[in-house]
Amino acid sequence: MPQGPSTYQQEHYHASSGSHDTHPHHRRRKRTGCRGIRSGGPQTENTLEIVIGNGPHAGTYKPPAESIICVHYKKEKRYTAAWKDFDAHDAKAIAEAGINVSNPDDAGAKHGEVRIAFGDPNKQPIVYSVDRVPLMMTMKGKGTEISFQGKTKDGTALRMTTKCSDIDQF
Secondary structure, X not given: OOXXXXXXXXXXXXXXXXXXXXXXXXXXXXXXXXXXXXXOOOOOOOEEEEEEOOOOOOEEEOOOHHHOEEEEEOOOOEEEEEEEOOOOOOOOOEEEEEEEEEOOOOOOOXXXXXXXXXXXXXXXXXXXXXXXXXXXXXXXXXEEEEEEEEEOOOOXXXXXXXXXXXXXXX
């Protein structure tokens, strides 16, 4: 059973949803109680691929598609793709990942943040993050692709790619 939303999800998902239940599996079942507007068409899956190029967590990670959320906050000028394991306890397992785009509707280059955490969030997780970095964002029809490739300040190589086709809009 979920332990409740992380600070990350409270800031990027829960704040505008009007729902107290932010677990992505539960949100999909409770869409009718949401104030946001979903993209039209049949429900399709979002994808998220994380590659850590070096260090103790080097590898490729692909969270389950059914629990990846994509949200476009028009008023707040943010676009977020995120995933969280509410039962994360293994220090070597990915616990949460997210990519945020600032001013997604503005013309020109995109910038934002990337965050990837490993381990139990209650026991000092290992966090890889970068802020105010260049991102690639492409809107295709009713979907969006976002990608980042770069390094943390400590030199850990990161790559994150997400394809959003099931998008909540607020």
